[in-house]
Each structure stands twice: as C-alpha cells, then as structure tokens.
Amino acid sequence: MYSDPTVYDILHTPGTSEEVDTYLWIVSKHLQLNKSLKWLEPACGTGRCLRLLAQRGYYVAGFDIDQEMIRYSKNSGLACELFEADMIDFNSQLQCKFDIAFNPFNSIRHLHSDEAMLKHLEQVSQSLNTGGLYLVGISLSDYDNDVPEEDIWTGSRDDCKVTQVVNYLPPDQISRLETVISHILVENKDEHINETYKLRSYNKLEWTELVANSPFEVVGSYDSLGIQAGSRKLIYQIEVLRTI
Ligand SMILES: C[S@@+](CC[C@H](N)C(=O)[O-])C[C@H]1O[C@@H](n2cnc3c(N)ncnc32)[C@H](O)[C@@H]1O
Known part of the structure; x- marks a missing residue:
C-alpha cells in the first residue's frame, strides 16, 4: 500500500x-x-x-x-x-x-x-x-457535499526528488469507502509508482x-x-x- x-x-x-x-x-x-x-x-x-x-x-x-x-x-x-x-x-x-x-x-x-x-x-x-x-x-465526510479532492506532495533528499499526486474520490454512505489514488514520480530514477487503496x-x-x-x-x-x-x-x- x-x-x-x-x-x-x-x-x-x-x-x-x-x-x-x-x-x-x-x-x-x-x-x-x-x-x-x-x-x-x-x-x-x-x-x-x-x-x-x-x-x-x-x-x-x-x-x-x-x-x-x-x-x-x-x-x-x-x-x-x-x-x-x-x-x-x-x-x-x-x-x-x-x-x-x-x-x-x-x-x-x-x-x-x-x-x-x-x-x-x-x-x-x-x-x-x-x-x-x-x-x-x-x-x-459530509456525504451530500463531498467532492473529489487532490493533494500534491513534494520532497527531496540528496539527489532524489519525489512528487506525489493523490486523488480522493468521495465515498457514498452505503459503501463508506473512499478511494485514494496515488501517483508518485521519483525523478532521478524516472520511476513511477501507482497505488490505489480504500479508507473507511x-x-x-x-x-x-x-x-x-x-x-x-x-x-x-x-x-x-x-x-x-x-x-x-x-x-x-x-x-x-x-x-x-
Ligand atoms: C499514512 S501512513 C502514516 C504513517 C505514520 N503514522 C505517519 O504519520 O507518517 C499509514 C500507515 O498505516 C499502516 N497501516 C495500514 N493498515 C494498518 C493496520 N491494520 N495495522 C497497522 N498499521 C497499518 C501502513 O502500513 C502505513 O505505514
């Protein structure tokens, strides 16, 4: 995860x-x-x-x-x-x-x-x-008013620069599961890491x-x-x- x-x-x-x-x-x-x-x-x-x-x-x-x-x-x-x-x-x-x-x-x-x-x-x-x-x-959550959100995180250490874009898809009140989609770019390695997980x-x-x-x-x-x-x-x- x-x-x-x-x-x-x-x-x-x-x-x-x-x-x-x-x-x-x-x-x-x-x-x-x-x-x-x-x-x-x-x-x-x-x-x-x-x-x-x-x-x-x-x-x-x-x-x-x-x-x-x-x-x-x-x-x-x-x-x-x-x-x-x-x-x-x-x-x-x-x-x-x-x-x-x-x-x-x-x-x-x-x-x-x-x-x-x-x-x-x-x-x-x-x-x-x-x-x-x-x-x-x-x-x-506020089920009737939640909208998709996006966070962008960046950080660097030594020669490694990393950017993460995270999208949050709002849950509905039946499933009560929010979908989180993360895309990470590790620039010096040109490596892309994609992950999706659910939060209650x-x-x-x-x-x-x-x-x-x-x-x-x-x-x-x-x-x-x-x-x-x-x-x-x-x-x-x-x-x-x-x-x-
Ligand atoms: C968003 S990170 C937060 C880590 C740390 N608390 C921080 O603030 O940087 C979520 C962490 O929860 C851990 N995690 C997820 N489900 C877990 C579980 N059922 N029991 C213990 N750890 C869990 C993940 O492995 C991950 O390290």
Missing part, C-alpha cells in the same frame, strides 16, 4: 517538527506535560514523528503492519520498541503502558469496519495509563456513535495547527480521546 518507505519518508518528513509541536501543544491542554510521558504510535510508518519525540527526550514506541516500514524506522536510528503488528491486535507485544497514543494522517481509517475499529480502540485503551489520551487525526469514511454522527460505543470519550477537537475546532467544518481534525 505504501510501497517504498524511503519515498514515503522523503515526502512526509518535511513539516514533522511543527506537527510534533502541535501534538505537544494539544496534549498540554489536557495533561501536565513532562518528559516522563510515554508515547505510542499505532501505524507509525517510517517513525518520522517518533524520531523527533525521542530526540526531545520522550519514551516512545510504535508498530506498523508493514514489515518494510518497521525495518526503515529501525534503520533510521530509532532505538525504541518497534514491531510489526496490526492495529486490531498489538497489545500483547507492548512492554509497558503509555500516557499518549497518537495516530495521524487518517491511518485509523485503514480499518474497514466498526468491529475492527472498536477492537482497535479497546486495545489502545488497554495500553494507556489511567487518564491517558488518544490523538486521532481524521477527515470526516465517517461523518460526524458516525464518528460520534463509534466513539460512544468504545471505551473513550472525545475531550477535544483541534485543527492541524492546534486551534480548537469549535463549530468550524474542517478538512482534517485531531480528535482527542480519553478513556472513560
């Missing part, structure tokens, strides 16, 4: 420091921020966020379903608990409990049913200390109902800069969940 971890990391590492600042800011609104806090990232990919949190002195751990992503994150010098696991079954591999779990970039929507999502949320709640938080980055959709009500059936409650909603969402309709939001 994310075929080349190096290409993923080149594209998505820029801006990660500011992104991590935002998570720290949001967490500080709900918890006493201190360096003893332990962070867990389900679906951590190449570990781009975990690397920065570790550099800032936090204990971190992560896992991903993709063996190549985990290999990349280990080779990048990230010395922490890193292992291969599915978001619906990872708890038994953790060595301790955490204060904060976080899951940006809509990765949670790779789980395609309520059953899988509830299993995931149950596992995350069991991995957190009392009062722990789960920050979930998610784009919510949630409108506001579906998301609220799902969380209501889980061990969590929503205690905050923020935009990608860490500003409270209020009544604004956002393209992407960071939901802060706390165990009940």
